[in-house]
Amino acid sequence: MSADAQLLEWHQEAAGYKVRHVPATLPDILKTESMLDWEYALFRDQRLDLAIRSMRDQLEWLESGVSDYEIALPVHELEACATASGYYAGLDRDVCRQQLNFIADLCRDKFPRLRLFLFDARKVFSAPVTVFGPNLAVVYVGQCYLAFRESQRVRSLTDHFDWLVREASVDARDIPNHIQGLINR
Secondary structure (H helix, E strand, O other): OOHHHHHHHHHHHOOOOOEEEEOOOOOHHHOOHHHHHHHOOOOOOOHHHHHHHHHHHHHHHHHHOOOOEEEEEEHHHHHHHHHOOHHHOOOOHHHHHHHHHHHHHHHHHHOOOEEEEEEOOOOOOOOOEEEEOOOEEEEEOOOOEEEEOOHHHHHHHHHHHHHHHHOOOEOHHHHHHHHHHHHHO
């Protein structure tokens, strides 16, 4: 089973529960096709098609309303996208602007079902992790996922995510305005 198919299966398994996600970069569910095209430029085989299909599947899942989705992201990730720096160095500024507008619109339109929180990575840290309700938590380590189903481990990762939300420097309600400020700089 592909990683994308496994992720979608885990999302479906969490139907009715809140999904909490700390991505490695911008989360796929919030990426535009232009962003995915840029990210997969070095992999022009089937990977781009799979990535776009996976992103669309995740958006459809979000649209279904079966679960709430919370994302905690370092504040510097959106700042780097806005300035086409760091990971996003070389990305066309129009793609950056389109990407940020897409995130702002999605967060505005889907709130409170979709909530994005920004934390200061100089104060708090998280590895990429997703908590799929009370029964599954997954840590991403680069080429594979470490999945935990034991209740105490899932609870620990849930508590970690909740800590990130409590420490957030930008609340979910403020995301559209925060992004507009980044675009207007």
